[in-house]
Every structure is written in structure tokens, then in C-alpha cells.
Amino acid sequence: MNSRRDFLQKITATAFSIPLVAGISPKSFSSTSLPQENDKVLRVALMGLGSYANRVADAMKDCKRAKITGVISGTPSKIKVWQARFNIPDKNCYNYENFDAIKNNPDIDAVYIITPNALHHPQCLRVAAAGKHVICEKPMSINAKEGREMVEACKKAGVHLLIGYRMHFEANTKEIVRMRSEGELGKIMFFQGLSGFIIGDPSQWRLNRELAGGGAMMDIGIYSINGSRYMVGEDPIWVTAQETKTDPVKFKEGVDETIQFQMGFPSGAVASCLSTYSMNYLDKFYLNGKKGFAEMQPSTGYGPIKSWTHKGRLDLPHVTHQTTQMDEMAGIILDGKVPMIPVDGEEGWKDMVIIDAIFEAVKTGRKVEIKYV
Structure with a gap:
């Protein structure tokens, strides 16, 4: 198997099912539901269009509070494919050199950074400086010093920094x-x-x-x-x-x-x-x-x-983790929701x-x- 992604998918796909025991009624199960009356949606640009970004994108098709409105990639051919998949206009597509221009794009509220670990720190600082909320895959950085700088940069910019702990x-x-x-x-x-x-x-x-x-x-x-x-x-x-x-x-x-x-x-x-x-x-x-x-x-x-x-x-019952994650993160950013963890x-x-x-x-x-x- 080529990556953690393959491993996680295979080990869970083969797990056998055992029904719920009678009498167990978990109190926390329904907490993933979100207010039906609030129809505001978090508009997200994905940065890094590799395998995990594809998993997130597929899961977001079922989101009620979050949708993909932009992409950031160093590979022009990938951008074209994603534009067709998600009906993303040219003005919402960026590369790693020019994505600071998202500052002036009202179609993007947050950027989900899904790139190699060492790139998280500089990319987070640039997204925060552009005034956009940051969702960053874990690990958030390659050491605690860089992680602290990311936290402080987002605080200074007045934007959320959330980590992809699905x-x-x-x-x-x-x-x-x-x-x-x-x-x-x-x-x-x-x-x-x-x-x-x-x-x-x-x-x-x-x-x-x-x-x-x-x-x-x-x-x-x-x-x-x-x-x-x-x-x-x-x-x-x-x-x-x-x-x-x-x-x-x-x-x-x-x-x-x-x-x-x-x-x-x-x-x-x-x-x-x-x-x-x-x-x-x-x-x-x-x-x-x-x-x-x-x-x-x-x-x-x-x-x-x-x-x-x-x-x-x-x-x-199983719900795709990234679907729940992105809806819940939308609740945190848009509504000030406080998660259990x-x-x-x-x-x-x-x-x-x-x-x-x-x-x-x-x-x-x-x-x-x-x-x-």
C-alpha cells in the first residue's frame, strides 16, 4: 500500500459489523446535527489537490454548511480538472505564487491547507495575512516553534485557525x-x-x-x-x-x-x-x-x-468523517460553536x-x- 490513506481505508473497510447492544443509548451521537434555520455556508478553497484533498472534496458534496468555491495548486492541469468537477470560475483559482490575492476575493472565507507538513507554516501565515480563516491538516507544522507562530499570526489577523482533527x-x-x-x-x-x-x-x-x-x-x-x-x-x-x-x-x-x-x-x-x-x-x-x-x-x-x-x-452509525468535520468547522467559524473536543x-x-x-x-x-x- 502506498500511503497512510490506503491503509486507513483498507483496515476500516474490512472491519466486521456488530450490532448495537440493547440498552446503550449514547448521548453524544446526535450532536453532529446543525441548526436547520441557519443557511449560511462556509466557502472554502482547498490548497494542495492531492489524494486527501480529493477525499475531502468528495465528502464535502454532502455538507450542508460548507462548500468548495476555490482551489490553490502548483499544477495547472489539476486546476482545470477541479474547475470542471466543482464549477469553479477562473477568478477563484490560484497557484502558490499568487494566492495572496485571495484577500480581495469575497467568494472565499477559508483556506484548507492540505500540503506537505513543512509548507503548512509559511502558507498559513500568508492565508492569515490575507484575512482568511485557516483550516490546516495535521500535523499543523514540523515543530512547536512554527506552530506557535501560526497561532499568533491567526490571532493577530483576527481569523480562526482550525486543525483537521476529523x-x-x-x-x-x-x-x-x-x-x-x-x-x-x-x-x-x-x-x-x-x-x-x-x-x-x-x-x-x-x-x-x-x-x-x-x-x-x-x-x-x-x-x-x-x-x-x-x-x-x-x-x-x-x-x-x-x-x-x-x-x-x-x-x-x-x-x-x-x-x-x-x-x-x-x-x-x-x-x-x-x-x-x-x-x-x-x-x-x-x-x-x-x-x-x-x-x-x-x-x-x-x-x-x-x-x-x-x-x-x-x-x-458511520457518517463520513470529513463531511461531519467540515460542517462542524463551519459552525465554529460562522456561528461560534464550541466543539466537545x-x-x-x-x-x-x-x-x-x-x-x-x-x-x-x-x-x-x-x-x-x-x-x-
């Missing part, structure tokens, strides 16, 4: 977070996150340190980092980590193949996680509390998500602080204190 709006995820926050699992003791697949094409940008900022951790391991935070309900305060590299030709210096990492939280809860580009079928979250547990497998794939707790199966720039920055600490722990072999400053 799982924050997913029904099974939200139900387990609700159960934890309402005390149904008791005091949280332990979280396990397994995130990995065997990456294909060795020439792809995800294995290029300059473009990716790392390897598996930036691409797939961030799911376990972010998942630990919303599942435990706290931000970790220390980390230890160990790297394993079996193929130094494919995974060059600065491109991690496999990292095991452990985190500690203020309450005393601990986490044990794995990020890898060399093992398939790793997409699992497990949360343990003194009164119960919750488990998800697949936990972050494109769906359907499979989940169960000490009370029985959940397996809530944050998706703002501060949320993305905290993940980058943790990733920086993980890389430091790998390098030094020491326990690293995590400081959110």
Missing part, C-alpha cells in the same frame, strides 16, 4: 469521551495507542525529512498522541521514548521508522504508545479506568469505527510540543519533562 467529531469517539468526562469509567489509569502501517513508495514526500519533518510520528503516530489527550482528558507532563530502525536506507537520518513512547499525566495516569511505518493493522485505542474501560479498533481509520466498553458494544490552533500546538519532546527523548535516552510554554 476524529474530534466522530460519534464513537465523542461517546467515549462523554463517558469518561461524566465519570462512568472512574479514575483513568492507563491509555494505549497503536498507530502504524507499512509505508510504500520510498520516494514519497512523507519519507523526505525536509518536507515531512520526520517520519511515522508526524504522519500516523500523532493520532496516538492526540488520542491520548482527549481520551485521558489531560495533557501529558513527561515522556520517554525509544526508536527502532530496521531499514536505514528507506528511513534515512531524521526519518523515524518505529518509535515506542510512554507518557505520564498530572493525575498519575500513564500511556504506552507505538508509532510505526513497518507494521500493518495497528489502529487501536484502549482506555482503562477504575470503574470500566473503552476500546476502539479501528480507532482512527476512515470508518466505520468499531468500539466497545465494559457496558457493551457501541459501533455507532477542541480543534483550534492551540490544540495542534500542544501535539507539536509533545512530538518535540518525544524526539528529544529518543535522542537523549532520558525522561523529558513537557513544558507548554
Whole structure:
């Protein structure tokens, strides 16, 4: 398989279905609905027209509050194809050199940045300077310093910065977070996150340190980092980590193949996680509390998500994640809606602080204190 996209699609497509257990009535499932009376739509330009942008675009066909009105790409032939697909006029099409001109385009409210990781920072700064809201794929940047600069630039410009954490709006995820926050699992003791697949094409940008900022951790391991935070309900305060590299030709210096990492939280809860580009079928979250547990497998794939707790199966009905994400983000930007699990720039920055600490722990072999400053 050539990428994380293929992996996530395949592992979730083959997951078997198990019906809901009688008596389980998740309270958070209906929270994705949006006010019918508010017909204002978020007009979005997609920046970077690769495979994931195509997935987002297909999902947005079913959105009620968001639509594609512009595109930004360095490939003229792609722009022509997208114009035909979405009836986008020439005046709403830009390349990477001239997209600052969106400042004067009333047809575009927000730009969704879906480009290689190292480009997120400079592109975000330019979009913010143009006065447009920013939706940025994760990881938001290649380090915490750049992430902080993105947050501050958007604050200064008075625009939203949202990170593409689609799982924050997913029904099974939200139900387990609700159960934890309402005390149904008791005091949280332990979280396990397994995130990995065997990456294909060795020439792809995800294995290029300059473009990716790392390897598996930036691409797939961030799911376990972010998942630990919303599942435990706290931000970790220390980390230890160990790297394993079996193929130094494919995974060059600065491109991690496999990292095991452990985190500690203020309450005393601990986490044990794995990020890898060399093992398939790793997409699992497990949360343990003194009164119960919750488990998800697949936990972050494109769906359907499979989940169960000490009370029985959940397996809530699947809605395409990106459809829900974009409608909910429209609600945040247009209506001031507050999501159950944050998706703002501060949320993305905290993940980058943790990733920086993980890389430091790998390098030094020491326990690293995590400081959110």
C-alpha cells in the first residue's frame, strides 16, 4: 500500500459489523446535527489537490454548511480538472505564487491547507495575512516553534485557525469521551495507542525529512498522541521514548521508522504508545479506568469505527468523517460553536510540543519533562 490513506481505508473497510447492544443509548451521537434555520455556508478553497484533498472534496458534496468555491495548486492541469468537477470560475483559482490575492476575493472565507507538513507554516501565515480563516491538516507544522507562530499570526489577523482533527467529531469517539468526562469509567489509569502501517513508495514526500519533518510520528503516530489527550482528558507532563530502525536506507537520518513512547499525566495516569511505518493493522485505542474501560479498533481509520466498553458494544452509525468535520468547522467559524473536543490552533500546538519532546527523548535516552510554554 502506498500511503497512510490506503491503509486507513483498507483496515476500516474490512472491519466486521456488530450490532448495537440493547440498552446503550449514547448521548453524544446526535450532536453532529446543525441548526436547520441557519443557511449560511462556509466557502472554502482547498490548497494542495492531492489524494486527501480529493477525499475531502468528495465528502464535502454532502455538507450542508460548507462548500468548495476555490482551489490553490502548483499544477495547472489539476486546476482545470477541479474547475470542471466543482464549477469553479477562473477568478477563484490560484497557484502558490499568487494566492495572496485571495484577500480581495469575497467568494472565499477559508483556506484548507492540505500540503506537505513543512509548507503548512509559511502558507498559513500568508492565508492569515490575507484575512482568511485557516483550516490546516495535521500535523499543523514540523515543530512547536512554527506552530506557535501560526497561532499568533491567526490571532493577530483576527481569523480562526482550525486543525483537521476529523476524529474530534466522530460519534464513537465523542461517546467515549462523554463517558469518561461524566465519570462512568472512574479514575483513568492507563491509555494505549497503536498507530502504524507499512509505508510504500520510498520516494514519497512523507519519507523526505525536509518536507515531512520526520517520519511515522508526524504522519500516523500523532493520532496516538492526540488520542491520548482527549481520551485521558489531560495533557501529558513527561515522556520517554525509544526508536527502532530496521531499514536505514528507506528511513534515512531524521526519518523515524518505529518509535515506542510512554507518557505520564498530572493525575498519575500513564500511556504506552507505538508509532510505526513497518507494521500493518495497528489502529487501536484502549482506555482503562477504575470503574470500566473503552476500546476502539479501528480507532482512527476512515470508518466505520468499531468500539466497545465494559457496558457493551457501541459501533455507532458511520457518517463520513470529513463531511461531519467540515460542517462542524463551519459552525465554529460562522456561528461560534464550541466543539466537545477542541480543534483550534492551540490544540495542534500542544501535539507539536509533545512530538518535540518525544524526539528529544529518543535522542537523549532520558525522561523529558513537557513544558507548554
